[in-house]
Amino acid sequence: xxxxxxxxxxxxxxxxxxxxxxxxxxxxxxxxxxxxxxxxxxxxxxxxxxxxxxxxxxxxxxxxxxxxxxxxxxxxxxxxxxxxxxxxxxxxxxxxxxxxxxxxxxxxxxxxxxxxxxxxxxxxxxxxxxxxxxxxxxxxxxxxxxxxxxxxxxxxxxxxxxxxxxxxxxxxxxxxxxxxxxxxxxxxxxxxxxxxxxxxxxxxxxxxxxxxxxxxxxxxxxxxxxxxxxxxxxxxxxxxxxxxxxxxxxxxxxxxxxxxxxxxxxxxxxxxxxxxxxxxxxxxxxxxxxxxxxxxxxxxxxxxxxxxxxxxxxxxxxxxxxxxxxxxxxxxxxxxxxxxxxxxxxxxxxxxxxxxxxxxxxxxxxxxxxxxxxxxxxxxxxxxxxxxxxxxxxxxxxxxxxxxxxxxxxxxxxx
Amino acid sequence: xxxxxxxxxxxxxxxxxxxxxxxxxxxxxxxxxxxxxxxxxxxxxxxxxxxxxxxxxxxxxxxxxxxxxxxxxxxxxxxxxxxxxxxxxxxxxxxxxxxxxxxxxxxxxxxxxxxxxxxxxxxxxxxxxxxxxxxxxxxxxxxxxxxxxxxxxxxxxxxxxxxxxxxxxxxxxxxxxxxxxxxxxxxxxxxxxxxxxxxxxxxxxxxxxxxxxxxxxxxxxxxxxxxxxxxxxxxxxxxxxxxxxxxxxxxxxxxxxxxxxxxxxxxxxxxxxxxxxxxxxxxxxxxxxxxxxxxxxxxxxxxxxxxxxxxxxxxxxxxxxxxxxxxxxxxxxxxxxxxxxxxxxxxxxxxxxxxxxxxxxxxxxxxxxxxxxxxxxxxxxxxxxxxxxxxxxxxxxxxxxxxxxxxxxxxxxxx
Numbered sequence: 001x002x003x004x005x006x007x008x009x010x011x012x013x014x015x016x017x018x019x020x021x022x023x024x025x026x027x028x029x030x031x032x033x034x035x036x037x038x039x040x041x042x043x044x045x046x047x048x049x050x051x052x053x054x055x056x057x058x059x060x061x062x063x064x065x066x067x068x069x070x071x072x073x074x075x076x077x078x079x080x081x082x083x084x085x086x087x088x089x090x091x092x093x094x095x096x097x098x099x100x101x102x103x104x105x106x107x108x109x110x111x112x113x114x115x116x117x118x119x120x121x122x123x124x125x126x127x128x129x130x131x132x133x134x135x136x137x138x139x140x141x142x143x144x145x146x147x148x149x150x151x152x153x154x155x156x157x158x159x160x161x162x163x164x165x166x167x168x169x170x171x172x173x174x175x176x177x178x179x180x181x182x183x184x185x186x187x188x189x190x191x192x193x194x195x196x197x198x199x200x201x202x203x204x205x206x207x208x209x210x211x212x213x214x215x216x217x218x219x220x221x222x223x224x225x226x227x228x229x230x231x232x233x234x235x236x237x238x239x240x241x242x243x244x245x246x247x248x249x250x251x252x253x254x255x256x257x258x259x260x261x262x263x264x265x266x267x268x269x270x271x272x273x274x275x276x277x278x279x280x281x282x283x284x285x286x287x288x289x290x291x292x293x294x295x296x297x298x299x300x301x302x303x304x305x306x307x308x309x310x311x312x313x314x315x316x317x318x319x320x321x322x323x324x325x326x327x328x329x330x331x332x333x334x335x336x337x338x339x340x341x342x343x344x345x346x347x348x349x350x351x352x353x354x355x356x357x358x359x360x361x362x363x364x365x366x367x368x369x370x371x372x373x374x375x376x377x378x379x380x381x382x383x384x385x386x387x388x389x390x391x392x393x394x395x396x397x398x399x400x401x402x403x404x405x406x407x408x409x410x411x412x413x414x415x
Numbered sequence: 416x417x418x419x420x421x422x423x424x425x426x427x428x429x430x431x432x433x434x435x436x437x438x439x440x441x442x443x444x445x446x447x448x449x450x451x452x453x454x455x456x457x458x459x460x461x462x463x464x465x466x467x468x469x470x471x472x473x474x475x476x477x478x479x480x481x482x483x484x485x486x487x488x489x490x491x492x493x494x495x496x497x498x499x500x501x502x503x504x505x506x507x508x509x510x511x512x513x514x515x516x517x518x519x520x521x522x523x524x525x526x527x528x529x530x531x532x533x534x535x536x537x538x539x540x541x542x543x544x545x546x547x548x549x550x551x552x553x554x555x556x557x558x559x560x561x562x563x564x565x566x567x568x569x570x571x572x573x574x575x576x577x578x579x580x581x582x583x584x585x586x587x588x589x590x591x592x593x594x595x596x597x598x599x600x601x602x603x604x605x606x607x608x609x610x611x612x613x614x615x616x617x618x619x620x621x622x623x624x625x626x627x628x629x630x631x632x633x634x635x636x637x638x639x640x641x642x643x644x645x646x647x648x649x650x651x652x653x654x655x656x657x658x659x660x661x662x663x664x665x666x667x668x669x670x671x672x673x674x675x676x677x678x679x680x681x682x683x684x685x686x687x688x689x690x691x692x693x694x695x696x697x698x699x700x701x702x703x704x705x706x707x708x709x710x711x712x713x714x715x716x717x718x719x720x721x722x723x724x725x726x727x728x729x730x731x732x733x734x735x736x737x738x739x740x741x742x743x744x745x746x747x748x749x750x751x752x753x754x755x756x757x758x759x760x761x762x763x764x765x766x767x768x769x770x771x772x773x774x775x776x777x778x779x780x781x782x783x784x785x786x787x788x789x790x791x792x793x794x795x796x797x798x799x800x801x802x803x804x805x806x807x808x809x810x811x812x813x814x815x816x817x818x819x820x821x822x823x824x825x826x827x828x829x830x
Contacts, residue, residue, distance in 0.1 A: 200650030217649060221695060233684035233707045234632060234776030235615030235800060238675050245685055246671045249664035256661045260653050269648035270660055271695045273688070280636060280686045280705035290695035292648045361649030385650060 008396060011108075015403055016396040018104045022048070023096040032390030033100075035090045036136040038066065038170035045088050049103065049128050056111035058126065063184040065146045065153065066130040066176045072110055074123035074414065081186075082413050084109065084193040084406065085127035087143060087365055091135045095392025097197045101380075101399060103128045105195045109407045113415070120414035122190070132365050136161050136170075144368040146184035153177065153184075191340065191413060192369035193376045195402050197394050199362050201385035209401045210355035211379030212344045215296035216367040217267070217359060218333035220305055222291040224251070224312070227322040230277060230285025245275055245284035247319045252289070254311055259304070266304065267294040267361055296333045296359045334367045340376035340409070347408045353401050376409070378402060423811060426523075430818055431811040433519045437463070438511040447805030448515075450505045451551040453481070453585035460503055464518065464543050471526035473541065478599040480561045480568065481545040481591045487525055489538035489829065496601075497828050499524065499608040499821065500542035502558060502780055506550045510807025512612045516795075516814060518543045520610045524822045528830070535829035537605070547780050551576050552585075559783035561599035568592065568599075606755065606828060607784035608791045610817050612809050614777050616800035624816045625770035626794030627759050630711035631782040632682070632774060633748035635720055637706040639666070639727070642737040645692060645700025660690055660699035662734045667704070669726055674719070681719065682709040682776055711748045711774045749782045755791035755824070762823045768816050791824070793817060 008016075025045035026035030035041045046068050053060045053070030060070050068088075074080065086102025106126035113120065129143030137159050145151040156167035156177060171177030198204075203211050228244035252270050259268035273289035293304050309325065316323045341357070348355040358379070360366075366377040380402040383393040423431075440460035441450030450456045461483050468475045468485030475485050483503075489495065501517020521541035528535065544558030552574050560566040571582035571592060586592030613619075618626050643659035667685050674683035688704035708719050724740065731738045756772070763770040773794070775781075781792040795817040798808040 198650070199647060201655075202650075219649075231800070232614060232777060232802065233686055234634075234682060234709050234778070235613070235617075236682075236776075237679065238671075238682060239679070240616075243671070243684075245688060246667065249667040249671075252661065252664040253668050256653075256658070256664075264652065264654070267649060267651075267653060269658075269696065269698055271648055271690075271697045271699060272693050273660060273690050273699075274693075275686075275688050278687050278689070281684065281707050282686045283684055284686060284688075292696050294649050361651075362647060363649070385646070387647065 009400065011403065012396040012400040014108060015104065015399045018108065019096055019100060019399070022100050022104060026090065028093060030093050030390050032093045033090045033096055034092050034094065035088065036092070037089050037131040037142065038136070038174055042089060043174050046128060049088070049107070052107060053126065056107065057114065058110060062176070062181045063146070064176055064179060064181040065142060065171065065184045066174065067143050067147065067184060068128040070107065070110065070126040072114055072120055072124045074121050075119050076121040078123050079188050080190045081123045081125050081188045082191045082193065082410065083125050083127055083189045084410065085129060086194050086196055087129040087132035089131045089133050089135065091133050091388045093390060094388055095390060097392050097394055098199065098387055099132060101197055101394070102195045105403045105406050108403055109410055112407055113410060117411070117415055122414040124410060124414050129365055137167050139167070140363070141365060141368045144365040147186050148368050148372050149185040150368065189373050191374050191376070192366065193340070193378070193406065193409060194364060194366045195378045195380070195406050196364060197382045197387065197392065198379040199382050199385065199387035201382070202358055203356070203379060203381035204383065204385065206356060207354070208356050209353040209380070209398065210348050210405060211358045212341050212348070212355055213336050213360045213366070213377035213379065214341065214357045215336060215359050216334045216364060216370065216377070217294040217296045217361050218298055218301050219329060219331045219363070220293045220301055220327055221329035222308065223326045223328060224289050224291060225324045226287045228285055229283070231283045233281040233283055236283060241283055242321050243283050244287040244321065247315060247321055247323070248273070248287040248289060251311060251315050255291070255308065258307060262304070263295070263300060265295055265359060266300060268292070268304070294361055298332055334370040336366065336370055336377055337374035340374055343412055344376060344378060344405060344409060347405055347412070351404060351408070353405065378405060424815065426818065427811040427815040429523060430519065430814045433523065434511055434515060434814070437515050437519060441505065443508060445508050445805050447508045448505045448511055449507050449509065450503065451507070452504050452546040452557065453551070453589055457504060458589050461543060464503070464522070467522060468541065471522065472529065473525060477591070477596045478561070479591055479594060479596040480557065480586065480599045481589065482558050482562065482599060483543040485522065485525065485541040487529055487535055487539045489536050490534050491536040493538050494603050495605045496538045496540050496603045497606045497608065497825065498540050498542055498604045499825065500544060501609050501611055502544040502547035504546045504548050504550065506548050506803045508805060509803055510805060512807050512809055513614065513802055514547060516612055516809070517610045520818045520821050523818055524825055527822055528825060532826070532830055537829040539825055539829050544780055552582050554582070555778070556780060556783045559780040562601050563783050563787050564600040565783065604788050606789050606791070607781065608755070608793070608821065608824060609779060609781045610793045610795070610821050611779060612797045612802065612807065613794040614797050614800065614802035616797070617773055618771070618794060618796035619798065619800065621771060622769070623771050624768040624795070624813065625763050625820060626773045627756050627770055628751050628775045628781070628792035628794065629756065629772045630751060630774050631749045631779060631785065631792070632709040632711045632776050633713055633716050634744060634746045634778070635708045635716055635742060636744035637723065638741045638743060639704050639706060640739045641702045643700055644698070646698045648696040648698055651698060656698055657736050658698050659702040659736065662730060662736055662738070663688070663702040663704060666726060666730050670706070670723065673722060678710070678715060680710055680774060681715060683707070683719070709776055713747050749785040751781065751785055751792055752789035755789055758827055759791060759793060759820060759824055762820055766819060766823070768820065793820060
């Protein structure tokens with residue numbers, strides 16, 4: 001089909017084609033993409049992206065954990081790098097857009113700028129970050145984390161996947177992790193820009209084109225363990241029971257009800273709950289469940305933790321049961337850069353794109369970069385808010401608007 | 416150890432020894448008993464019991480499903496049979512007393528009466544019922560059910576265990592189920608008497624010797640399926656969620672709270688609950704849970720079912736989620752025989768045994784017999800109320816009181 005017949009611009013077609021092209025590396029039996037860190041599928045995607053970058057005359061290189069870079073050297077201040085990109089890994093049975101779009105967009109934008117304006121004043125680098133999802137190894141942000149120096153690569157012997165292969169073994173298999181390539185940690189990055197699908201419904205619901213992220217939420221995660229007493233359902237009077245599930249249900253109901261009233265930006269989720277022994281005619285002896293709390297203000301996260309502890313204490317006293325609560329994650333909210341947001345807003349307005357500022361409830365590589373470097377996270381809509389699924393979809397026209405914004409943003413920063 | 420040294424009576428010692436003796440057939444690695452229907456362990460127990468009965472000069476025979484009988488022929492009305500016994504099968508990793516005690520007690524009582532008074536006027540038969548627990552095949556009361564004609568033996572080809580062996584194949588392996596033995600169904604039983612451990616704490620808590628069961632509860636069991644919408648915990652605002660777990664917790668909390676206030680004899684249990692997809696950062700898309708309702712009055716069971724349906728309807732309307740409820744079991748309460756209860760009370764009083772009338776919240780073979788025949792279910796205390804566990808325990812002295820009551824009861828009925 002040619003552009004004239006579809007009404008699609010050349011850029012739009014190019015984006016659609018390249019998204020499709022990249023999705024073949026790791027294409028899975030569910031019509032989705034499964035590209036787990038350091039697998040053959042993952043490596044074939046990185047190699048293909050390197051070729052793509054080379055075709056556009058970007059200087060390419062890997063770092064020692066397998067982050068792939070394509071560089072346009074700046075003519076004035078080559079040592080100041082504006083980094084643009086996202087992650088190449090996917091979840092199991094993921095979609096074609098999550099992560100991939102940010103890389104494709106970066107390559108197209110760099111190629112476009114190079115062709116139209118020649119080399120920039122400041123260096124632009126496109127990055128295909130090796131890992132963000134935590135789908136193979138129990139670690140997330142392995143790509144951006146190494147660039148920002150928050151990981152110690154020697155720990156990689158202790159992190160193992162479900163087949164007992166260590167992160168180090170997996171790296172070594174592909175020639176990474178043994179000093180062949182440059183060290184990942186960087187001090188030359190002045191800005192990080194990430195274009196991503198929203199993975200939510202806010203843009204779609206509002207009928208908007210662009211989301212300019214003001215903050216990425218902080219998260220606290222807890223495991224709650226309720227210990228009651230397992231007993232026969234037919235011989236233990238209700239007033240003598242220590243029913244761990246009943247107490248858990250009270251706790252969850254009260255917590256969610258409180259959270260709903262608390263603050264519309266507060267997200268509290270109990271996603272996982274396991275009952276022991278989980279037999280219809282036995283009173284549950286113990287229950288374990290997760291609490292996932294997200295908000296973009298640290299103060300509110302702390303308040304919610306206090307509330308949870310008070311609630312647990314109250315219910316524990318009332319029920320005479322043991323309730324233990326373990327906070328195993330506490331990540332602070334990260335603000336995106338105001339200056340980059342303002343430029344993004346101005347460009348959107350100039351181009352008649354409808355935008356909104358929003359908070360990202362999902363984690364992104366920008367969350368790691370944002371702690372060290374002025375960072376800009378931009379969203380395009382996700383159909384139905386669906387992500388981490390073969391059903392993930394954003395139209396070419398919507399992707400195109402994101403890429404146009406990215407091109408102008410890079411132009412303003414680098415030329 | 417001799418009786419004089421322990422202070423235990425000969426009868427007490429005999430009971431303890433025979434309980435211990437029977438527990439060797441199917442003794443498992445957890446120091447419990449695993450004697451599943453038609454296994455070698457099960458068969459060795461029945462064969463050993465048959466020998467034991469023969470030693471006491473009982474006439475022994477099997478029926479075609481493997482119920483084992485030991486008979487003292489009545490001198491006046493031989494065709495009127497007073498049946499006494501319980502089930503020989505156990506749960507996996509069960510105890511030494513559940514079922515076994517009722518058989519041992521019956522054999523000892525019959526042997527004692529025969530020795531002391533000769534043959535009875537009415538026939539006494541001791542039965543070792545082949546199956547009650549439903550631990551191997553998804554069917555319960557296979558022994559008493561066949562005696563009372565509620566099962567069709569031809570169905571046995573369709574009932575399979577976890578290794579895909581049919582009930583029929585399992586029977587045939589041991590020579591049962593093919594007409595070699597007499598048909599199980601009986602019309603000559605005038606009374607059924609079962610002595611059993613309580614499997615609850617009521618006697619222990621009250622410091623009593625004997626429980627005389629007035630009724631066995633009826634049961635209704637339901638499976639509730641709540642269908643919401645699985646979504647990302649970080650990108651779906653709480654007011655837009657269809658959280659199947661939150662709704663389930665509300666339902667369970669309200670149901671248990673209502674049930675606690677309703678009637679002290681009402682037992683409502685949610686023992687099993689499964690969340691899908693059960694991932695900490697994903698809003699639960701669906702939840703399935705069980706409801707087990709028990710009471711000794713059918714009217715109350717019906718009222719509770721109505722309450723559950725109303726509650727589900729109310730919460731479904733409020734939450735805009737789909738909630739399906741499937742009642743897959745509805746067993747009516749069964750009253751034990753008043754006349755047999757009165758005799759048992761009188762004997763207990765005469766013997767200075769402390770007794771109470773109680774409702775059995777657990778099912779027993781008496782529940783099947785009680786629908787067709789005057790039936791008497793008698794309990795001795797269970798330490799800590801523990802059953803279906805290697806920790807099941809009742810002292811020899813407590814067992815002895817039950818056996819003494821049984822001897823006198825049989826004497827009054829048969830001599």
